[in-house]
Amino acid sequence: MSVASAATARPINCGVSEQNMIGVAAGMAKNNLRVFAYSIAPFIYARPFEQIKNDIVLSDLPVCLIGNGGGYAYGYQGPTHYAIEDCAAMNALGVEVLVPSFDQDISCLLTNINRPSYLRLGIEKLPKGKKPPPYKPWRLLEKGSNGVVVALGPLAGMVWETILELPKKNRPSLWAVNNFNTGDIPDQFLKNINKHIRYTVLLFFLTFARAIAIGRPTYPSPIMPILLLVMSPIIGGPFLIPH
Numbered sequence: 001m002s003v004a005s006a007a008t009a010r011p012i013n014c015g016v017s018e019q020n021m022i023g024v025a026a027g028m029a030k031n032n033l034r035v036f037a038y039s040i041a042p043f044i045y046a047r048p049f050e051q052i053k054n055d056i057v058l059s060d061l062p063v064c065l066i067g068n069g070g071g072y073a074y075g076y077q078g079p080t081h082y083a084i085e086d087c088a089a090m091n092a093l094g095v096e097v098l099v100p101s102f103d104q105d106i107s108c109l110l111t112n113i114n115r116p117s118y119l120r121l122g123i124e125k126l127p128k129g130k131k132p133p134p135y136k137p138w139r140l141l142e143k144g145s146n147g148v149v150v151a152l153g154p155l156a157g158m159v160w161e162t163i164l165e166l167p168k169k170n171r172p173s174l175w176a177v178n179n180f181n182t183g184d185i186p187d188q189f190l191k192n193i194n195k196h197i198r199y200t201v202l203l204f205f206l207t208f209a210r211a212i213a214i215g216r217p218t219y220p221s222p223i224m225p226i227l228l229l230v231m232s233p234i235i236g237g238p239f240l241i242p243h
Helices: 018-030 041-045 049-057 086-093 105-110 155-163 187-195 206-214
Strands: 036-040 064-068 096-098 117-121 138-142 148-152 173-177 200-204 226-232 236-241
Touching: 018 036, 018 049, 036 041, 041 064, 041 086, 041 117, 049 086, 086 096, 086 117, 105 117, 138 155, 138 187, 148 155, 148 187, 155 173
Parallel strands: 036 064, 064 117, 096 117, 148 173, 148 200, 200 226
Antiparallel strands: 138 173, 226 236
16 A cells, blocks of 8 residues: 555645755644655755755754665666765754664654654565564664674665574674664673674764764773774665774
């Protein structure tokens, strides 16, 4: 069933006018309506950037911007359709960035929209025979003894599938992360990487990867390097950032 048919008369098609769509969404939210504004990722954050800042963020309106196909998902249509800095751009405005790893995460994320938010959708990749644990902003998907991999959004499923192909003794632990709030980083993860792990690979955007690395002084570890492997969730990179 399509969203339009499920929502009956409530969808409003604003056409190819994303700036106007954001203004309409802000006005509806100002009148206590629950509003979701949708487009493909490059057109929901970049084209109406000023309207998002002025109409939604400055008034702290709980509008949820939904972008489908971040990274290079629409890359075959050229660089105008890339969305490789969308999460960083929205995070810079103070918009809450939500990136579900699995389809089951979406309903959990949508029930807690109470501020300007950006929901970045991608394609679920789930290893055969595996079921992800219930939604948490940070989840341990695979417990290993050979390093730690931290993956944002749909990357987690792709990496999980690859890790399971390794011999068990060579597998790293894998954490799935679904938002940009560093306050949600669990103590279990920080203690784990400092006590038992030789290295950590962060499959993230640079903005969040640096935030994690910079925020680690509470758990100092002079012997463990952190590799910031910065990638788009649809394969954009990788780039190694020294720390």
